[in-house]
Amino acid sequence: MGLRGIWHNHTVTRPSALSSPALACRGLHKRYGDVVAVAGLDLEVRAGECFGLLGPNGAGKTTTVEILEGLLDADAGEIEVLGMRWGADDEALRQRLGIQLQDTQFSDKLSVEEVVALFRSFYRRGPSVDEVLAKVELESKRRAWVSTLSGGQKQRLAVACALVNEPDLLFLDEPTTGLDPQSRRQLWALLGRFRARGGTIVITTHYMDEAETLCDRIAIIDQGRVIAVGTPHELIASLGAEHVIEFAVEPGAEVPRDRIVAMAGVQDVRQADGRVYVRVSQLHTVMPALLAELQRSGASLSHFNTHQATLEDVFVALTGRHLRDD
Amino acid sequence: MCSSPSRDGICAMTERPISSHPLVQLTLTRLREFVREPEAVFWVVIFPIVLAAALGIAFRTQGDEPVHVGVVAGPGSDPVVAALKASHGIDVTEVTPKRADLALRDGQVQVVVLPGVPPTYRFDPTRPESRLARLEVDAALQRAAGRVDRFAAGEQKLEVVGSRYIDWLVPGLLGVNIMGTGIWGISFSIVTARSKRLLKRMAATPMFRSHYLLAQMLARLAFLVLEVATLLVFAWAAFAVPVRGTLVTLALVAVLGAMAFAGLGLLVSSRARTVEAVSGWVNLVQVPMWVLSGVFFSSAHFPAAAQPVIHALPLTALNDALRAVMLDGASLAGVGGELLILSAWALVSFGLAVRLFRWR
Numbered sequence: 001m002g003l004r005g006i007w008h009n010h011t012v013t014r015p016s017a018l019s020s021p022a023l024a025c026r027g028l029h030k031r032y033g034d035v036v037a038v039a040g041l042d043l044e045v046r047a048g049e050c051f052g053l054l055g056p057n058g059a060g061k062t063t064t065v066e067i068l069e070g071l072l073d074a075d076a077g078e079i080e081v082l083g084m085r086w087g088a089d090d091e092a093l094r095q096r097l098g099i100q101l102q103d104t105q106f107s108d109k110l111s112v113e114e115v116v117a118l119f120r121s122f123y124r125r126g127p128s129v130d131e132v133l134a135k136v137e138l139e140s141k142r143r144a145w146v147s148t149l150s151g152g153q154k155q156r157l158a159v160a161c162a163l164v165n166e167p168d169l170l171f172l173d174e175p176t177t178g179l180d181p182q183s184r185r186q187l188w189a190l191l192g193r194f195r196a197r198g199g200t201i202v203i204t205t206h207y208m209d210e211a212e213t214l215c216d217r218i219a220i221i222d223q224g225r226v227i228a229v230g231t232p233h234e235l236i237a238s239l240g241a242e243h244v245i246e247f248a249v250e251p252g253a254e255v256p257r258d259r260i261v262a263m264a265g266v267q268d269v270r271q272a273d274g275r276v277y278v279r280v281s282q283l284h285t286v287m288p289a290l291l292a293e294l295q296r297s298g299a300s301l302s303h304f305n306t307h308q309a310t311l312e313d314v315f316v317a318l319t320g321r322h323l324r325d326d
Numbered sequence: 327m328c329s330s331p332s333r334d335g336i337c338a339m340t341e342r343p344i345s346s347h348p349l350v351q352l353t354l355t356r357l358r359e360f361v362r363e364p365e366a367v368f369w370v371v372i373f374p375i376v377l378a379a380a381l382g383i384a385f386r387t388q389g390d391e392p393v394h395v396g397v398v399a400g401p402g403s404d405p406v407v408a409a410l411k412a413s414h415g416i417d418v419t420e421v422t423p424k425r426a427d428l429a430l431r432d433g434q435v436q437v438v439v440l441p442g443v444p445p446t447y448r449f450d451p452t453r454p455e456s457r458l459a460r461l462e463v464d465a466a467l468q469r470a471a472g473r474v475d476r477f478a479a480g481e482q483k484l485e486v487v488g489s490r491y492i493d494w495l496v497p498g499l500l501g502v503n504i505m506g507t508g509i510w511g512i513s514f515s516i517v518t519a520r521s522k523r524l525l526k527r528m529a530a531t532p533m534f535r536s537h538y539l540l541a542q543m544l545a546r547l548a549f550l551v552l553e554v555a556t557l558l559v560f561a562w563a564a565f566a567v568p569v570r571g572t573l574v575t576l577a578l579v580a581v582l583g584a585m586a587f588a589g590l591g592l593l594v595s596s597r598a599r600t601v602e603a604v605s606g607w608v609n610l611v612q613v614p615m616w617v618l619s620g621v622f623f624s625s626a627h628f629p630a631a632a633q634p635v636i637h638a639l640p641l642t643a644l645n646d647a648l649r650a651v652m653l654d655g656a657s658l659a660g661v662g663g664e665l666l667i668l669s670a671w672a673l674v675s676f677g678l679a680v681r682l683f684r685w686r
Contacts, residue, residue: 069530070530071526071529071530071686091532094530094531094532095532097530099527099530099531101523101526101527101530103523104522104523104524104526104527105522105523105524106522106524107355107359107519107522107524109358109359109362109363110355110358110359114354114355114358117346117351118351118352118355119531120346121346121347121348121350121351121352122348122528122531122532122533123531123532124532161527
C-alpha cells in the first residue's frame with residue numbers, strides 16, 4: 001500500500017505518455033492442444049494511445065487480448081498491465097479495466113438500464129447509469145429490452161458496460177464486426193470521446209479502415225506473432241510506395257511479371273487470389289508503361305484498379321495473403 | 327444513483343445505496359429474468375396445482391368406490407346377478423365369455439364370476455383390488471346361498487383429515503416441486519448465461535464470484551415462497567389438507583430443502599456448456615429420486631438393504647420432513663435428522679460447485 005497510497009494523493013491525472021506503458025507483454029505463448037494460438041508475442045501500449053491489433057481471423061488476436069484481460073492464462077510470457085500483474089493485483093486491475101468481449105449476449109428480457117446498473121454495481125467507483133447511457137447515446141432506449149435493440153445498439157450497450165467504471169484502459173475485441181457503416185461511425189465517435197479524456201484503448205479488428213481511422217499505432221498480427229508495429233503512416237510508408245495498382249487478366253493470359261518489376265517506379269509485384277498487386281511510388285509514370293506492356297504481351301484485362309496504399313497492402317506485402325477472404 | 331458526484335462524475339463507494347450492492351443487483355436480475363418468462367412461471371406455480379388437483383380428484387373418491395364384478399352370461403347367471411345386485415357395494419355387469427378376460431385386463435371389472443355349482447372366480451391375484459373383489463363377491467354369494475354370519479362387526483370408516491392419500495400426496499408433490507424448480511431453474515439459468523458468454527463477461531469484472539452463485543440461491547428463495555404458498559393454499563382450500571406443525575418449522579424445512587436442491591442445481595450446471603448437455607445431468611439426478619423418495623408411493627416398498635441409501639437422498643429427507651410437519655405436527659427437533667441431511671447436501675454440493683465452476 002504505502003507508496004501507492006501517497007501517489008494517489010497527488011497524481012490525479014492519468015500517467016503521461018512519458019511514464020511507464022499502459023500495457024506490456026513479452027514472449028507470450030498459448031497453445032490449445034496441437035494448435036498454437038499465440039507464438040511469442042511482444043507488445044507495448046503507451047498510456048493515452050489507441051493501439052490496434054490488426055490481423056485476419058484466427059491470427060490469435062482474441063486469445064492475446066483475453067490473456068491481457070486476465071481471462072486466460074498464458075503458457076509462457078510476462079505481462080504488465082497498468083503497472084500491475086495478473087495473479088497478484090487482480091481485484092485492483094479489474095477495477096480499472098474496461099472490457100468488451102467479442103460475443104457476449106446480454107439477457108434478452110432485461111432493459112438497457114438494468115444491464116448497465118448490474119455492471120455498474122460490480123465497481124467501487126464510476127459514473128452514474130444515466131451518465132453512462134448518455135456517453136453511448138442510449139438514453140432513449142433505457143427502458144427497451146435487449147431483444148429489441150439493433151446490432152449497433154447492442155454493441156454500444158456492450159461498450160457502456162465496459163465504461164461503467166471510467167476505465168483507464170479499455171479493451172475492445174472486434175467491436176464493429178457485422179455493423180452497418182453508420183453504426184460503425186457512431187461507435188468510432190464514442191471511442192474518440194473516451195480518448196479525448198485521456199483513456200487508453202486496445203482494439204482488435206480485421207478492418208483496415210477501422211485501424212487507420214482509430215489507431216495511433218498498430219501491431220499487425222499473423223499466426224500468433226507481431227509481424228510489424230508502427231503508426232498507420234509508418235507502416236504504409238514502409239512499403240516504399242504510395243499507390244497500388246491492382247489488376248487481373250483473362251484466364252490463360254500470361255502476366256509479364258519480370259518486365260513489370262523492371263519498370264522505373266515499381267517497388268514490388270505480388271500475385272494473390274488471381275490478382276496482381278503492383279506497388280508503385282510514381283503512379284503517373286508506371287501506369288502508361290504498364291498498360292503498354294500488357295497490351296504488348298496480349299493479355300486482356302478483366303479487372304483494373306488503383307488506390308492509395310493501405311494497411312491491407314502492408315499485410316499483403318508482409319504475408320502474401322489478404323486480411324479478409326471475402 | 328450517485329448523490330454527490332465529484333467534478334469528473336465519479337462518486338465514492340460509501341455513498342452507494344443498498345440497491346446498488348452487487349448481490350442485490352444480481353438477485354434482482356435473476357428475478358426479472360424469471361418473471362418475464364411466462365413459461366417458467368407456469369411450470370413453477372401453475373403446473374403443481376394442476377397435478378395436485380388431478381391426483382386429488384382421482385384418489386379422493388377411492389374409499390367408497392364399489393367393487394366391479396363381471397358375470398359371464400349364460401344358464402344360471404340370473405340368480406347370481408340378482409344376488410350380487412342385492413348386496414351393498416358391488417357393481418355388476420354381465421359379460422360375454424369372450425369379453426371376460428379383456429374386461430379383467432383393462433380393469434373394467436376386478437373379478438369375473440362363472441356361474442355354476444359351485445361358481446368359479448376368475449381374478450388377477452397380483453392386483454390387491456382384484457383379491458378384495460373376490461372376497462366381497464364370495465361373501466355376498468355365500469350369504470345368498472344361506473350362510474349366516476356369527477356376528478355383525480362394528481365399523482369405523484377412516485375418513486379423517488390427515489390420513490387420506492391426498493394428505494400423504496401433497497407433501498410429496500411439494501417436495502418434488504422444490505426439487506424440480508431448484509435444479510431446473512438454477513441449471514437452466516446458469517448454462518444459458520454460460521452459452522451466451524455472459525459468465526465470461528462477468529468474470530472480467532471485479533464481481534465476487536461467490537456473489538453470483540449466492541444470488542442464484544437467494545432468487546430461488548423468492549420463488550420458493552411463491553410455489554410453496556400457492557400449492558399449500560390450494561391443497562387446503564380444495565382438499566382440506568392440513569398443516570399441523572408450525573408454519574415456521576415448515577418454512578425452515580422448505581428453505582433447507584430448496585438450498586439442498588439449489589446446491590445440486592449449481593453442481594450439475596458447473597461445467598456444462600449447453601442446455602442439452604445439462605438436461606441429461608438434471609434427469610440423472612432427478613429421476614431416481616422421483617421413483618425412490620416416496621412421492622407417489624411409499625419408499626418402504628423397496629428392499630431393506632436399499633433403505634439406508636434411500637433415506638440419505640435429499641428428496642426422501644425433504645418429503646419425510648414435510649409429511650412429519652404437515653401431517654404429524656412434528657416440531658423442529660422432530661425433523662432434526664432430515665434437516666441435517668438436507669444441510670449436508672446443500673453445503674457439500676455448493677462447495678463442490680464453487681470449485682468446479684467454469685466461467686468461460
